[in-house]
Amino acid sequence: MPPRISTSRLTQPQTCECFRSRSRKSPSTPAPSTRQFHATARHGTRLRRNMWEWFQGPGRVFREPLPGSTNYLSAYDKQGNLLRARRNQQEDPEDQDELDQDEDAIVQRELDQGLDDVERENRAIDRATKRSAREEIEERGGIPPERQGDMRPYPLNQSFKSQPVLSEDLREQLYVQVVHYRHDVSSVAATFGVDIRRVAAVVRLKTIEKQWEEEGKQLAKPYAKAVLNMLPTTPFKPETSKPITPHEPINDLPVHPRTRQQIFYPTSESRQFTREDAAKVFDSKLLPADQRIPLPMLVDLERWKLQGLGREERQKKQREMDDAARTAIETAARKKAAWEASALRTVPGRRWDFKFEDISAEKVGKDGRGRQAVGYRYGMPHEDRKRGMVKIPTSVE
Structure with missing residues (x-):
């Protein structure tokens, strides 16, 4: 234990008095501040006061x-x-x-x-x-x-606008229309004003949600409700006079890579240059805009409206077209099922089922690369590395 020094042996406060007298004679040395950081600036106090005034005033x-x-x-x-x-x-x-x-x-x-x-x-x-x-x-x-x-959550950013999302009732209705009533996705998208890809995504997610509910898994319902309360939503109210609110533009035409080039195509003034002609100018296999849009039936409805047909007549013609398209799909599915039943032989296995089909050797074509040949689906390797193959052109046509 270190020895203790008696207080009587220490020097008395002469040095302290000297230090104090010297410190008084040097006014250029500032005194140390003892205030805290949050109370040093007057500007910070004014900001806090304004904040509380806003809380009690407009912010209430x-x-x-x-x-x-x-x-x-x-x-x-x-x-x-x-x-x-x-x-x-x-x-x-x-x-x-x-x-x-x-x-x-x-x-x-x-x-x-x-x-x-x-x-x-x-x-x-x-x-x-x-x-x-x-x-x-x-x-x-x-x-x-x-x-x-x-819809501007940030007042200083006037360009950003919050986009609406589908409400829970609207998503449930989309799932019911596609799964229970067996309506095609394109008709549901045109009826509710929702993009085809979004309708398909909603149906897939709703299917998983129903499956999880049957399995007894816990869903994050409070979180989803809180998020929907903070965002603008597209409602679905069947009891009102106008239950369907369009959610987004559903017939926007994506820009085809072939149409990005600028072409000066000369044509006769007496000739009617249509969209089909414009598509052929860009590419011989490019379809016109009326056939490349996601929902061509909307163009037919607008054309019938300009022709002076009433609403009942337009709805009747649209139902006939929908029934014809549904019948064609069902007929093609039946033909495919009948062909598979007659042409394919299925051998069940332990993990996979093996399907065998009769193939004719006459369908391979002259070069062995016919569309109905065996292995066409997986492609055929090039013959550049084979021995004796001529890799340079031997004639000019």
Whole structure:
């Protein structure tokens, strides 16, 4: 244990007094600050005060957000007032009075004005859309749904807009239409305004979800509900006058690589240059735009509408085309099943089933690479490395 030194043997505070007197004589040396870091700057205190003022003022609306709304900052002004509620109050009262009138009286007035069928149908669709929007506003407690200006989650980034996602009811309806009612994917996509690839993905995911529910696996339902509450969704309300809301453009034409080049093609002025001709100019095997779009039946519907056909006639022709396409698919499936039953012999194995088919040696072609030859599916190797093969051209044609 080290020895202790008595306090009486230590020097008294003469040196301390000297140090203090010297420190007073040097005013250029600043005194050390004892304040904490968060309280040093006055600017930081003002920011905190402004933050609490915003919490108690305009920011109080985010403490209890609106149900069924995204509640982004761009949807409110600096005072915390909802912008789309103000726009709803500024709508024309004459339009509201027209929506309250009887539909038969409106149709009779349009007939007296001499409007054609297409114009009257467009006006009827607009009125139905406005009535459904008003019903939705009444269901939401007088608050209109979000618009494009309300879909900006970052106020300083005006280019980014939050895109809507499919609601749970709409995804369930897509699954029911495809799986239970046996409708083809293209018709369901055209009816609900959802892309074909998205409909197929929803059906696959819903199938897995149903399978997991049967197996008793636990699903993340609270997480999915929380995410859907924060994002704009495309609803499905069968009890309303307009239950289907289009989700996205479904007939966009992808850019073909053959059409990326610029071609100056001379043609006669007296000749009608159609889309088929333009496709042949780019490539001899390229189909026109009307046949390459995902849903060609929408073009037929629009063409029938321009021809003056009524809605019942267009729906009848579309049902006939759907029935014909479904019959052709079923016929092809039956023919394929009958051919496999007659031409293929199946030998069941322990892990795989082996299928045998009779092949004619006359179908291999002159060079042995016929489409019906054995091994055509897997390709045939080149003969460049064989001994004695001539690899240079021997004649010029």
